[in-house]
Amino acid sequence: MLISTKGRYGLRSMADLVIYAQENPVPLREIAERQGISESYLEQVFALLRKAGLVNAVRGSYGGYTLARPADQITVGEVLQALEGPLTLANCAKIGNPLDCEKMDSCLTMPFWKELSAKMEEVMFSTTLRDLVTKEKTPPEAGRGTTGKNERGN
Amino acid sequence: MLISTKGRYGLRSMADLVIYAQENPVPLREIAERQGISESYLEQVFALLRKAGLVNAVRGSYGGYTLARPADQITVGEVLQALEGPLTLANCAKIGNPLDCEKMDSCLTMPFWKELSAKMEEVMFSTTLRDLVTKEKTPPEAGRGTTGKNERGN
DNA sequence: TTCTAAACCTAGTAAGTTGGTAGGATTAAA
DNA sequence: TTTAATCCTACCAACTTACTAGGTTTAGAA
Numbered sequence: 001m002l003i004s005t006k007g008r009y010g011l012r013s014m015a016d017l018v019i020y021a022q023e024n025p026v027p028l029r030e031i032a033e034r035q036g037i038s039e040s041y042l043e044q045v046f047a048l049l050r051k052a053g054l055v056n057a058v059r060g061s062y063g064g065y066t067l068a069r070p071a072d073q074i075t076v077g078e079v080l081q082a083l084e085g086p087l088t089l090a091n092c093a094k095i096g097n098p099l100d101c102e103k104m105d106s107c108l109t110m111p112f113w114k115e116l117s118a119k120m121e122e123v124m125f126s127t128t129l130r131d132l133v134t135k136e137k138t139p140p141e142a143g144r145g146t147t148g149k150n151e152r153g154n
Numbered sequence: 155m156l157i158s159t160k161g162r163y164g165l166r167s168m169a170d171l172v173i174y175a176q177e178n179p180v181p182l183r184e185i186a187e188r189q190g191i192s193e194s195y196l197e198q199v200f201a202l203l204r205k206a207g208l209v210n211a212v213r214g215s216y217g218g219y220t221l222a223r224p225a226d227q228i229t230v231g232e233v234l235q236a237l238e239g240p241l242t243l244a245n246c247a248k249i250g251n252p253l254d255c256e257k258m259d260s261c262l263t264m265p266f267w268k269e270l271s272a273k274m275e276e277v278m279f280s281t282t283l284r285d286l287v288t289k290e291k292t293p294p295e296a297g298r299g300t301t302g303k304n305e306r307g308n
Numbered sequence: 309t310t311c312t313a314a315a316c317c318t319a320g321t322a323a324g325t326t327g328g329t330a331g332g333a334t335t336a337a338a
Numbered sequence: 339t340t341t342a343a344t345c346c347t348a349c350c351a352a353c354t355t356a357c358t359a360g361g362t363t364t365a366g367a368a
Contacts, residue, residue, distance in 0.1 A: 001157050003243040005327065008263070015262040027343060041328055043345075050344095060336025061342040076266060089157040108169040108286045109162070112230060116277045123270050132262045159356065181314060195357055197316075204315095214365025215313045 006083045009037050010045045014079050015132045017055070018071045025056075025064030045083065052082035067129070072138065076131075077124030087124060093117040160237045163191050164199045168233050169286045171209070172225040179211075179218030199237065206236035221283070226292065230285075231278030241278060247271040 013031050020026045020034075028046065032039035046065060049055045054074060055065045067074060081087055086094050090113040131137045167185050174180045174188075182200065186193035200219060203209045208228060209219045221228060235241055240248050244267040285291045 001155070001161075001238050001241065001243065002245065003155050004325090007155075008244055011263050011266075012261070025343095029343080038328065040330080044328090047345075057344060058336090059334075059344045061340090062337055063335080063343045065344090084155050087155065089155065090162055091156065107166070109165050111289075112165075112281055112286060115281075116274065119273050119277050120270065123273050127266055127269075132266060135265075158354090179314095183314085192357065194359080198357090201316075211315060212365090213315045213363075215311090216366055217314045217364080219315090 001089065003080070003084060005041075006045055006048070007080050009035070009042065010049060010083045011076060011079055011132075013037075013042065013045065014049070014054070014067070014074070014129055017065060017067050018129050018133045021064070021066045024062075025058040025066045027064040030064075048082050049079070052078070054078060054082060070130075071133065072128045072130035074129045075125045076127045076129070077121060079129075080124060087121060088117040089113060089120075090117075155243065157234070157238060159195075160199055160202070161234050163189070163196065164203060164237045165230060165233055165286075167191070167196065167199065168203070168208070168221070168228070168283055171219060171221050172283050172287045175218070175220045178216075179220045181218040184218075202236050203233070206232070208233060208236060224284075225287065226282045226284035228283045229279045230281045230283070231275060233283075234278060241275060242271040243267060243274075244271075 012035050016031050016034060017026060020030070028039050028042045031037070032042050046055060046057075050057055050065075054068050056068050057063070057065055077087060088094050090109075092107065092110045093113040093116070126140045127137065166189050170185050170188060171180060174184070182193050182196045185191070186196050200209060200211075204211055204219075208222055210222050211217070211219055231241060242248050244263075246261065246264045247267040247270070280294045281291065
């Protein structure tokens with residue numbers, strides 16, 4: 001149940017942008033070199049990130065990519081969702097989409113999948129790109145769907 | 155990033171055993187019929203469950219499968235781990251196995267993956283098969299790696 | 309002893325996904 | 339006009355998934 005390289009490469013690349021795209025756009029060639037990723041494969045990853053409105057592209061020479069919003073306003077969940085699709089381990093946990101779950105009324109496992117998905121989203125959408133870079137995670141503000149405590153421990 | 159059918163079928167089958175394998179072993183034919191799963195595919199799922207020591211098999215006529223331990227002593231995490239392998243979304247989050255993570259010292263995303271994996275395991279290993287069936291989740295006892303609060307909300 | 313129904317085992321397989329590569333077209337700064 | 343970048347599409351080999359098929363072994367019941 002590993003996530004695909006799209007998600008992992010994309011997240012590392014976004015963290016790279018936080019650091020290196022402070023004033024000038026960063027070309028994929030640099031990211032690919034720093035992160036050890038195939039450049040043409042990164043193109044496909046960034047096509048998804050751009051369509052999701054998470055990065056801005058500057059074409060032509062001296063072009064590259066920048067973050068579309070400040071690093072503390074882009075969550076890891078947004079990045080992974082753009083690259084991996086729905087952030088759930090079972091279809092029946094998708095909100096508003098109990099399609100291919102034939103017997104959802106009697107399914108004993110659906111509540112578990114929903115609880116698990118909720119916990120995963122809690123982590124993913126309360127962690128920003130800024131948090132990845134600054135080590136000290138900023139306490140989530142009210143209304144951001146978490147417990148309020150600054151939970152660490154890794 | 156969906157989990158495979160092995161994990162989902164297997165978990166539903168284990169919940170089925172909680173209900174129907176009270177005194178007699180339950181043959182796969184019945185589970186397959188109730189759950190709408192291919193019987194010969196279920197055989198392969200149960201081969202993994204048996205090797206993991208989660209079910210006992212009774213061969214011959216009137217045979218079938220029973221849970222190897224009481225339902226409240228088998229966690230969802232154990233079942234999924236037996237069927238899906240390591241319960242993590244990124245290799246670098248696996249304990250004692252930072253193998254194919256070349257630059258783990260400088261990797262900005264590893265702490266996130268570790269935090270996410272920890273939260274996922276907290277849910278998976280604190281939910282038992284009994285919890286799936288009884289709706290009211292039993293509060294985890296001391297030493298089982300969770301907050302102590304009975305967290306619901308689905 | 310034979311029948312039957314079950315677990316057990318191995319091989320194959322069509323379809324889909326993954327993780328790329330290749331080759332170009334377009335854009336814009338120098 | 340050159341250069342360096344994004345952008346776009348097609349292709350591909352390897353792998354995984356979700357099965358099916360066809361058997362062997364086991365043990366209860368007739």
